[in-house]
Amino acid sequence: xxxxxxxxxxxxxxxxxxxxxxxxxxxxxxxxxxxxxxxxxxxxxxxxxxxxxxxxxxxxxxxxxxxxxxxxxxxxxxxxxxxxxxxxxxxxxxxxxxxxxxxxxxxxxxxxxxxxxxxxxxxxxxxxxxxxxxxxxxxxxxxxxxxxxxxxxxxxxxxxxxxx
Amino acid sequence: xxxxxxxxxxxxxxxxxxxxxxxxxxxxxxxxxxxxxxxxxxxxxxxxxxxxxxxxxxxxxxxxxxxxxxxxxxxxxxxxxxxxxxxxxxxxxxxxxxxxxxxxxxxxxxxxxxxxxxxxxxxxxxxxxxx
Numbered sequence: 001x002x003x004x005x006x007x008x009x010x011x012x013x014x015x016x017x018x019x020x021x022x023x024x025x026x027x028x029x030x031x032x033x034x035x036x037x038x039x040x041x042x043x044x045x046x047x048x049x050x051x052x053x054x055x056x057x058x059x060x061x062x063x064x065x066x067x068x069x070x071x072x073x074x075x076x077x078x079x080x081x082x083x084x085x086x087x088x089x090x091x092x093x094x095x096x097x098x099x100x101x102x103x104x105x106x107x108x109x110x111x112x113x114x115x116x117x118x119x120x121x122x123x124x125x126x127x128x129x130x131x132x133x134x135x136x137x138x139x140x141x142x143x144x145x146x147x148x149x150x151x152x153x154x155x156x157x158x159x160x161x162x163x164x
Numbered sequence: 165x166x167x168x169x170x171x172x173x174x175x176x177x178x179x180x181x182x183x184x185x186x187x188x189x190x191x192x193x194x195x196x197x198x199x200x201x202x203x204x205x206x207x208x209x210x211x212x213x214x215x216x217x218x219x220x221x222x223x224x225x226x227x228x229x230x231x232x233x234x235x236x237x238x239x240x241x242x243x244x245x246x247x248x249x250x251x252x253x254x255x256x257x258x259x260x261x262x263x264x265x266x267x268x269x270x271x272x273x274x275x276x277x278x279x280x281x282x283x284x285x286x287x288x289x290x291x292x293x294x295x
Contacts, residue, residue, distance in 0.1 A: 076240065080217040083237055100291025107206065107284050110243045111277050114198030114250060117191035118273045124182030130270070137274035138195075145277075 010081050014157070017074045021153065024067040025146050031060045032143035035136045061123035064142070065116045072113055079106070086160050098159055105152040112145045186258045189265040193257035196272045198250035199280050202242060205249075206287065211241020212248065 004012070039050055082102075090099050115138055122135035181187050205211065214227040218234025229236040257265060285292075 079239070080215070080237070083217050083235055088235070094294075096291045096294035100288045103288055103291065104284060106239050107202070108281075110202055110239070110246065111199045111280055113243070114202060114246060115195045115273065115277060117254075118195030121182060121188060121191040122273075124179055134270040134273050137271075138277075141274055141277050 010078060013074060013078050017071060017078060018153075020067055020071040020074060021146070021150050024064065024071055025150050027060045027064050027067065028139070028143040028146045031064065032139045035139045058123050058126045061120050065120050068112060068116060068142075072109055075109065086156070089160060095159060098156065101152045102156055105149050105156075108145045109149055112142055112149075115142065185262055185265070189257050189260065189262075189268070190254040192268050192270060192273060194250045194254035196268065196276060197253050198246050199277050201249045201253075202246035203280055203283060205242045205245040209238065210245055211238040212244040213241045214238055215240055 039046075087099065087102070118134070119138045119142060122131045122138060125131050126135060209226055211226055213225065214223045215221070215237040216223070216227075216229070216233055216235075217237055221233075226238065226241075227236060257268070
């Protein structure tokens with residue numbers, strides 16, 4: 001018995017991918033800003049930017065790893081349909097650069113996945129100054145990568161979403 | 165109001181994994197060589213397997229798209245190549261004496277991924293330069 005249509009099924013998975021990526025984007029952005037501009041002491045009432053930076057960044061590490069893996073798995077699942085029902089029409093419509101950015105996205109997602117063990121270790125040892133530079137820089141890379149993945153995915157969906 | 169807030173430091177971790185020198189060696193090696201292996205796998209086209217989405221068929225290694233069976237997908241295979249090889253090298257690195265393992269440069273973990281970006285942009289030139 002078909003409860004939902006095939007289009008609805010894949011659109012729901014695309015939305016799950018979107019929601020996971022939004023959570024990941026928020027966590028990584030907070031963490032990257034906190035890592036690069038940590039708040040040592042706040043005198044008086046803190047403004048928005050200070051409060052944005054004042055999150056307990058080490059506590060985000062495990063959640064970021066889990067969200068990256070989950071977003072990656074769901075993205076990998078819907079990629080099978082993208083390859084046939086989205087990419088082929090995009091190529092037929094000569095959207096070459098759009099297609100190139102999607103390929104860029106898949107590579108950046110894989111590189112990010114491979115960084116997670118060291119990223120997690122650096123944050124779990126955030127008290128140790130020897131890990132300060134790699135911890136900050138890996139976090140900034142992952143945050144920048146996540147923004148790139150999110151924007152490319154958004155543009156791809158605008159170009160041709162699953163329901164189109 | 166004065167509030168002491170330290171946002172990027174933490175108390176020493178109580179996790180045994182986080183305080184393990186073997187795991188440190190594994191994690192740093194895995195994350196250093198993983199992206200490099202991924203790029204090599206991509207450049208040499210060495211997927212562990214190929215997936216044919218139209219027919220839901222898997223094949224070991226690289227298999228070209230067959231006529232009438234839709235496109236092939238190698239990204240899963242490239243990613244698995246990198247995961248398996250990085251895991252193997254990470255585990256091998258844990259066998260190194262600690263004094264040698266500690267000399268693996270930590271900064272390669274973030275320098276190599278940033279260097280990967282221009283390489284990827286170059287590797288995808290067919291899309292940017294397509295007439």
